[in-house]
Amino acid sequence: MPWSRSSSNRSAADGDPCQSDRVTIDAVFGQPLPEVVITDDHVELRPFAMVDLDLIEEASRDPFIPTITTVPATYTAGEGAAFIDRQTSRMTSGEGWSLAIVDPDRGRAVGQIGLWISHLSKGRAEIGYWVAPSGRGSGIARAATMAMTAWAFEQLDVDRLSLFIEPWNTASIRTAEAAGFTREALLHDWERVDGVAKDMWSYVRLRSERQISAGQ
Numbered sequence: 001m002p003w004s005r006s007s008s009n010r011s012a013a014d015g016d017p018c019q020s021d022r023v024t025i026d027a028v029f030g031q032p033l034p035e036v037v038i039t040d041d042h043v044e045l046r047p048f049a050m051v052d053l054d055l056i057e058e059a060s061r062d063p064f065i066p067t068i069t070t071v072p073a074t075y076t077a078g079e080g081a082a083f084i085d086r087q088t089s090r091m092t093s094g095e096g097w098s099l100a101i102v103d104p105d106r107g108r109a110v111g112q113i114g115l116w117i118s119h120l121s122k123g124r125a126e127i128g129y130w131v132a133p134s135g136r137g138s139g140i141a142r143a144a145t146m147a148m149t150a151w152a153f154e155q156l157d158v159d160r161l162s163l164f165i166e167p168w169n170t171a172s173i174r175t176a177e178a179a180g181f182t183r184e185a186l187l188h189d190w191e192r193v194d195g196v197a198k199d200m201w202s203y204v205r206l207r208s209e210r211q212i213s214a215g216q
C-alpha cells in the first residue's frame, strides 16, 4: 500500500503503515519497505518506472552523475531498465527509498532523490539527489529535498538527516542550505568517487532543530 503525506493521518487500525507512530528499524528490518509517494505543491516523489528511461539516458550523459550513482555511463535500453530495477530493489532490501523527482510544471521526472536508512537503529538517515541538466535551475532539487526531509521527520524514528557534499559542488551546497541543512564539518577522505577518496562537507538537519555551527 502506498505511503503518501496526504494519507499520513490514517489510523493504524486501517492497517496502513503510514500511521502516527514513527517507523523504527525494527518495524522495517527484514521486510520490503512500503512503496512511497510524496507530494506537495512543488514536487512529486514517486517510485521509478520504465517511463523514466529518457531521464536515465540524459543523466548518463552528465559528466558527474554516473560517478556518484549507478546511472550507467554508457546508456543502452537494457542498462536503463536495470537502473530502474535496482532502485526498486533498494526498497525490497530495506536499504531505503530511491524515488524519481517529478516536476509538476514539466509533467515528467527530472531527477532522483534517495533516503537511505541503514543506520536508522541509531536514529540516523541520509539523503542524496541529482537532477538531469534539462531539469535544473527551477528550484526542483530544493523542493524535493524539503519534501523528503519533512516526510522523513514525520514518518521515521530519525534524529538526524545527513547530506555529504564535495567542497567544489556549489550547486549541491546551495541546494542543501536552501533546504535548511547546516554545514557541520569537513570529513576527510569520506567517500570514494570514481575510485578516489574525496573530502566531503557534512551537512545536517536535526529533528531537535538545535542550532549548530561547523566545529561545535
Ligand SMILES: CC(C)(COP(=O)(O)OP(=O)(O)OC[C@H]1O[C@@H](n2cnc3c(N)ncnc32)[C@H](O)[C@@H]1OP(=O)(O)O)[C@@H](O)C(=O)NCCC(=O)NCCS
Pocket (backbone or CB within 6 Å): 064, 065, 068, 129, 130, 131, 132, 135, 136, 137, 138, 139, 140, 141, 142, 143, 164, 165, 166, 169, 170, 171, 172, 173, 174, 175, 178
Ligand atoms: C545539485 C543539483 C541537484 C541542483 O539541482 P537544481 O534543481 O538545479 O537546484 P535548484 O534549482 O533547486 O537550486 C537550489 C539552490 O541551489 C542554487 N544553485 C543551483 N545550481 C547552482 C549552480 N550551478 N551554481 C550556484 N548555485 C546554484 C540555486 O540558486 C538555489 O539556491 P537559492 O534557493 O538560494 O537560490 C544539480 O545541479 C545536480 O544534479 N548536479 C549534479 C549531481 C550532484 O551534484 N548531486 C549532489 C551530490 S552531493
